[in-house]
Amino acid sequence: MKPELFLGNEAVAQAAIDAGISGVYAYPGTPSTEITEYIQQSKQALDRQVRCNWSANEKTAYEAALGMSYAGKRALVCMKQVGLNVAADVFINSAITGVNGGLVLAVADDPGMHSSQNEQDSRFYGKFAMIPVLEPSNQQESYNMAYEAFQLSEQSQLPVMLRLTTRLSHTRSGVLRREVLQPKSLKLPQSSKQFLLLPIFARKNYRHLLEKQDLLQEWAEQSKYNFFRDGADKSLGVVCCGLGWNYFQEVFADSEIPYPRVKISQYPVPVSIIRKLEELCDELLVVEEGYPLVEEQLHDFFGKGKPVHGKLDGTIDRQGELTTDKVGRALAVIYDEPFSVPECVVPRPPSFCMGCGHVDAFKALDEAIASYGAGHIFSDIGCYALAALPPFESIYTCVDMGASITMAKGAADAGFFPAIAVLGDSTFAHSGITGLLDAVNEKTNMLIVISDNQSVSMTGGQDSAAKDIIETICVGLGVDTRHIRVFVPLKKNHEEMVQIFKEEIEFEGVSVVIPRRECLQKAMWRMKRNKTK
Numbered sequence: 231m232k233p234e235l236f237l238g239n240e241a242v243a244q245a246a247i248d249a250g251i252s253g254v255y256a257y258p259g260t261p262s263t264e265i266t267e268y269i270q271q272s273k274q275a276l277d278r279q280v281r282c283n284w285s286a287n288e289k290t291a292y293e294a295a296l297g298m299s300y301a302g303k304r305a306l307v308c309m310k311q312v313g314l315n316v317a318a319d320v321f322i323n324s325a326i327t328g329v330n331g332g333l334v335l336a337v338a339d340d341p342g343m344h345s346s347q348n349e350q351d352s353r354f355y356g357k358f359a360m361i362p363v364l365e366p367s368n369q370q371e372s373y374n375m376a377y378e379a380f381q382l383s384e385q386s387q388l389p390v391m392l393r394l395t396t397r398l399s400h401t402r403s404g405v406l407r408r409e410v411l412q413p414k415s416l417k418l419p420q421s422s423k424q425f426l427l428l429p430i431f432a433r434k435n436y437r438h439l440l441e442k443q444d445l446l447q448e449w450a451e452q453s454k455y456n457f458f459r460d461g462a463d464k465s466l467g468v469v470c471c472g473l474g475w476n477y478f479q480e481v482f483a484d485s486e487i488p489y490p491r492v493k494i495s496q497y498p499v500p501v502s503i504i505r506k507l508e509e510l511c512d513e514l515l516v517v518e519e520g521y522p523l524v525e526e527q528l529h530d531f532f533g534k535g536k537p538v539h540g541k542l543d544g545t546i547d548r549q550g551e552l553t554t555d556k557v558g559r560a561l562a563v564i565y566d567e568p569f570s571v572p573e574c575v576v577p578r579p580p581s582f583c584m585g586c587g588h589v590d591a592f593k594a595l596d597e598a599i600a601s602y603g604a605g606h607i608f609s610d611i612g613c614y615a616l617a618a619l620p621p622f623e624s625i626y627t628c629v630d631m632g633a634s635i636t637m638a639k640g641a642a643d644a645g646f647f648p649a650i651a652v653l654g655d656s657t658f659a660h661s662g663i664t665g666l667l668d669a670v671n672e673k674t675n676m677l678i679v680i681s682d683n684q685s686v687s688m689t690g691g692q693d694s695a696a697k698d699i700i701e702t703i704c705v706g707l708g709v710d711t712r713h714i715r716v717f718v719p720l721k722k723n724h725e726e727m728v729q730i731f732k733e734e735i736e737f738e739g740v741s742v743v744i745p746r747r748e749c750l751q752k753a754m755w756r757m758k759r760n761k762t763k
């Protein structure tokens with residue numbers, strides 16, 4: 231078999247198809263989106279009838295994948311790191327119920343916050359849930375680990391986390407594939423109580439989870455993905471995790487690596503392998519992307535033993551992506567920096583696309599609230615959050631998916647007026663709906679603007695779960711139909727839009743205004759696709 235060129239994310243997707251998944255469940259989020267998109271476009275997945283639509287949010291995605299696993303089939307669930315916060319409830323509990331068919335969570339972290347609110351490290355969630363975590367260091371390992379993770383999940387009867395980071399997710403390399411496996415048959419778990427987390431059963435399941443920890447530790451100690459390599463210079467031992475292994479090797483691309491080192495790609499942390507390094511070397515350096523998870527544990531393992539350097543003592547910058555430069559500096563190695571940014575390259579702040587419907591909506595909304603002063607718009611996460619930047623500077627909050635409605639509600643509860651939430655159609659479906667229900671139940675005096683561009687534009691134009699049913703949902707939740715107002719956000723409708731915003735701000739209660747115009751990028755992709763059909 232010849233190697234095939236895959237993005238890290240595509241390697242995960244292909245491995246999951248080859249391993250015989252029956253479904254992938256996900257909500258789009260950079261840098262994880264391509265895993266699901268690849269499966270959606272795969273003929274092999276289509277022929278095998280792999281279920282691959284987008285879910286309303288990460289929690290619903292995880293729950294559906296768990297349901298598929300309950301029925302005995304292999305399932306993949308994908309999200310970005312902040313999406314795991316949304317799915318955290320079911321994720322943690324799924325470690326206690328255990329799984330039936332293999333369940334793999336592919337979570338892509340975004341160190342450097344290229345398109346995220348934070349840099350959180352999903353390995354901590356894996357440790358918190360006490361499940362096996364795999365962290366590939368290249369595209370071939372992404373494939374191999376995703377392929378093997380389903381078996382590991384079935385063997386341990388636990389969900390397995392595959393932790394990726396941006397650089398690996400979004401770079402390509404040749405990958406050798408393996409035998410294509412048949413999907414599993416429907417088969418219920420042996421115990422009819424396994425998925426029942428009523429306290430009487432949950433206590434028993436939790437005990438099982440604790441009992442499995444020694445086995446998981448043993449597997450990590452013996453894993454082919456965790457290993458020791460010797461070196462002549464024992465003044466320093468280096469522990470590299472996942473992609474950190476590549477950055478470390480790149481520093482010594484033109485010379486022999488002098489230091490003894492350990493690579494970690496399967497967790498829990500393989501203590502005995504690191505102990506061997508610690509006994510051999512004077513000091514240790516930990517190279518890991520994200521939080522200092524391994525470094526912290528080494529302090530615990532070795533107490534006041536030999537010095538451990540890394541992110542905690544500032545040897546490696548705590549913030550941002552790991553780079554070869556950072557690792558080189560930490561090792562005080564002089565090498566030719568392979569790439570530096572020329573001076574003529576100036577930062578380009580993100581901005582709305584020319585002609586975007588959000589722009590017309592914000593121009594009208596800003597005019598309608600001008601007399602109230604600044605600080606009235608609570609935003610959500612999506613393209614419309616660009617209105618925080620000049621020339622608009624209209625919005626003042628952007629915290630987490632769905633928070634616009636609930637934060638504006640809190641402010642309205644405090645007597646703040648006008649309290650206005652702006653969110654998109656997809657964010658509304660993701661986690662705005664429950665906030666609207668709260669507002670309706672309490673007759674909150676607020677305006678909710680659902681700026682409907684009929685897609686999840688920020689991540690590449692995926693379909694929104696609320697497409698064409700926003701008004702129906704609002705009516706179903708109890709919003710007065712007279713205060714659900716829809717218009718097309720175009721320059722020529724400016725006066726009408728301002729008037730509608732003003733009227734609905736003045737209405738005492740919950741009102742919903744829906745500026746609706748398809749995202750221009752999505753429209754162009756659609757037209758291009760139709761042409762090539």
Ligand code: SF4
Nearest residue numbers: 583586613687749750
């Ligand atoms: S991608 Fe679409 S919604 Fe986002 S700024 Fe561009 S046109 Fe507007």
